[in-house]
Amino acid sequence: MNTAWHTRPMAAFDIESTGLDVEGDRIVTAALWRIDPERRSKEVLSWLADPGVEIPADAAEIHGITTERAREQGRPAAEVVAEIADALEAVVAEGLPVVVYNAPYDLTLLDREIARHRPGRPLPAQPLVVDPLVLDKRVDTYRRGSRKLVDVCAHYEVPLAAEEAHGAAADALAAARLAWRIAATHPEIAEMSAAELHTAQIAWKAEQAASFQEYLRRRDPEAVVDGAWPYTPATV
DSSP: OOOOGGGOOOEEEEEEEEEEEETTTEEEEEEEEEEEEETTTEEEEEEEEHHHSSSOOHHHHOOOOOOOHHHOOEHHHHHHHHHHHHHHHHHHHTTTTTTTHHHHHHHHHHHHHHHHHTTTTTTSOOOOEHHHHHHHHHHHHOSOOOSSSHHHHHHTTTTTTTTTOOOOOHHHHEEEEEEHHHHHHHHHHHHHHHHHHHHHHHHHHHHHHHHHHHHHHHHHHTOOOOSSOOOOOOOO
């Protein structure tokens, strides 16, 4: 029986938001997949929130959700955030690894939204995260070009049409397929357990961030990069 983590059940998560500031921006849409590669089965939970703030035009252009649509079709942010937290908590309780592309962004933003709408009940116990962005940079460090999800998927021949990109459900599923493809083609990734891979990625992300920080500082001495992987918990 094949017990490699990428052949076993997993979850995949993605958020689309009002912007890139994890401290102040809000969730607009989110999706959480449950995927069983062996059974070739998958199911998704999706959410559309009214974030309670204006959705900037540049953000709406990316994910397609305007302020008007969010107000008409979205549910109150507090309800959506609570449901996302509960759903994530359920997959964590089952021990499923959670695939999140660029995890520090999505999970830190979710942590702040939970603190905002459900104080006293923080992000569920830390999931075993698989971040295909970290994996790709590990196995193909010196490849030139964009590391955006749509471009990395194109490199690995993972389906994600440009017109589908930045939809939470499409992006989360593409991230899961990307994680599978990287593991399937790199035995050193596949041979780790999900827990071992999670721990390894903490070190790999730190190395990658340090390298990027050095690069940025050569251009701008004041530049900084994102926080700890897989997310930076709020300080209370």
